[in-house]
Amino acid sequence: MTRGRIDRRTCLGALAAPMVIPARGRAAAMDAGDGRAGSPSPANADDGADAQDSPPSQATAATTPRLLFTRDELSRMRARAGHPRLSRFRDAVIARATATLTAPPLVPSITMRGEPDPPGEDKGLSCARALQGRVFTLGMAWEITGERRYLEHATVQLEQAVRDWRIWVDTAHQPPFDLMTGELSLTFGIALDWLLQANDAARRASIVNGVVGRGLDAYLAAIERPTPPGWHTAPHNWNTVCNGGAVVLALALQASIADRPRPENGAYGRAGDEAGGAAEASLADKVARVLQKAVPAMEHYWDHLRDDGGWDEGTGYWRYGHRYALMAAEALRRSGNPAGDAVFARAGVRRTGYFPLVFNPGTRLAAGFGDSNSRAYDPIFYFLGARYRDAAFIWYQDRAPLDTERVGWPDAALALIWRPVDEPWLPENTPNYTPHLPAAAVFEGIGWALLAPRQPDPPHFLSFKNGSLAANHTHLDLNHVSVGVGDEMLLIELGNRPYPADYFRADRRYGYYEIGTRGHNTVLVGGRGQVHGRKGRLLPLIERGDLRILSGVADDAYELSAPVARRHVCTLDDGQVYLVIDQIETTEAQPIELRWHTGGDWTIGDGGSALVTSGAARGAMRMLAASGIPSMSVAAADGWIRPVSVLRVECPASTRHLVATVVVPGATEAPSMSMASSRDGASAWVRIGPREIAFTLNQSGFRLRESRASAEHH
Structure with missing residues (x-):
């Protein structure tokens, strides 16, 4: 997953400090004023472990999420969470979210790749994945139950990551932006679009201030160099994890700027308002620059995808790269950017779910090649299945084991959103359904x-x-x-x-x-x-x-x-x-x-x-x-x-x-075999038991002349 060596310890101090945007300006820019009754209190308030908000679908109409799902979609999810096809995901989300409430904080280690981590710490990339799992799962538990303790703990997790984490770039990689930063950027982008809108303006502004410095600014520092890093236009997973994460964060910030109330006369009359306007303009400029650089860069990834859906990094990295690529494309589509629709119009994207279906035969094996030769179970199959109404993808992901103890990506939380139900084309509505895959x-x-x-x-x-x-x-x-x-x-x-x-x-x-x-x-x-x-x-x-x-x-x-x-x-x-x-x-x-x-x-x-x-x-x-x-x-x-x-x-x-x-x-025993070839090696025959195969070998490859039962067995 990495290319190159660096002395990371010399870079840690620079990575730890976010760029500071004036607090008043950021608070004003982010305060959309949702007016939600019973919004969570700051972290040091006694909110009551079992206290409940009003149902989320009724309480946050002013700033609805939009990048991966809407408030209406969340409301429908909650209404159908007890469906026989979804109840296992609901139960897993609540169980995992509840366990997270008492889990120790995530602490990224600053030891190098291959070196042991201190007790209670883990490598940076693992922490980024665990944070995404915690935040999405806690958020979905809040949506299901209305218990604001889940939302509060998700917010605390985000605050700790921007305030306390020493690194946002994994020690195996080159600063200032890498896979860890990309994953964190997507997590914070979705949280800003969805969960942080239920917090007060000052608390939101503190988190956003941190992620702008450690995510958005870090991305621009990486790709606006005279020689951008190789991942920027690479045809592999680094491209979409890094660019895709930056895109989702930028879209969330773009939407927050659009939601900001404007002065009635259209002008900023006070010094504070002028500072807020300047901070907003600066942020808008950064967002525009990120989107201008990141969106076309991801085309290099999609251009590498064959029309048959094959992916030469293998099934494990198919899962990783496509997870972020498709989430970014969906966020672009929902934001009205035509690049999102263009992704889903590609023949390779429509077909690509069949690649892991073929090379993950049965229910346990991975038959692919290269690094990370693992099964590609992921709720992104539910997303693809629903998008293209392809029952094969739903059938495949339904067979995935569900691990409620898993600390990484939020599979159950996303499955609740993306697994369709009660539609006639779904596999459960065809007796003995199996997908059509060629032998x-x-x-x-x-x-x-x-x-x-x-x-x-x-x-x-x-x-x-x-x-x-x-x-x-x-x-x-x-x-x-x-x-x-x-x-x-x-x-x-x-x-x-x-x-x-x-x-x-x-x-x-x-x-x-x-x-x-x-x-x-x-x-x-x-x-x-x-x-x-x-x-x-x-x-x-x-x-x-x-x-x-x-x-x-x-x-x-x-x-x-x-x-x-x-x-x-x-x-x-x-x-x-x-x-x-x-x-x-x-x-x-x-x-x-x-x-x-x-x-x-x-x-x-x-x-x-x-x-x-x-x-x-x-x-x-x-x-x-x-x-x-x-x-x-x-x-x-x-x-x-x-x-x-x-x-x-x-x-x-x-x-x-x-x-x-x-x-x-x-x-337990192979058949008898005999073989012969011509002097020039251009033709040969092989006899396997009663079967004889005669063929020609030339620059065009293998040319079958005949296949028949050998004479002595007639």
């Missing part, structure tokens, strides 16, 4: 695919990775495959370790086992791996009868010269058997090694066979090269942080290699 799902633009007998909830699957080695958070893993059986990963993607201090240094990152080619289920050439920044591609899917064939091209992607480096993956017998064919050609004779990782165990048999088991899952494999049976051995994944066994399949030096691997998920 062979290919995201050609990013070079990712998943092959299975059926989707969703496949009995087993093979996921296949190609694409660009310049993608953010990518590993050096072209032509890597993973195999899952039921709810167990059999041939695994290692993912990443907790980010150490040098994990994103170019001179260190690719030395980590799980990042380099040797940590993946792909091919080493001459003992060497692939090169960061090189590009591969996935050729179009071939479908012929019960055969589906995909070819991944990693030509010239290795440290050693390998003009041809291709992996062809075929599904046979209606997806019950996978055939992997590796085709490697080098300018000088080189040995190659296929590596297969499992968190379980290997048993090597005769004739190139092996059995892999992990928990209740098992799979039979057999490997054969055109030159004969390769050498096979089992080794530990030295350099990785958890126990992993690696099956090493080695072929002696040659300028041309052709290796076939058959994988039969769920089986």
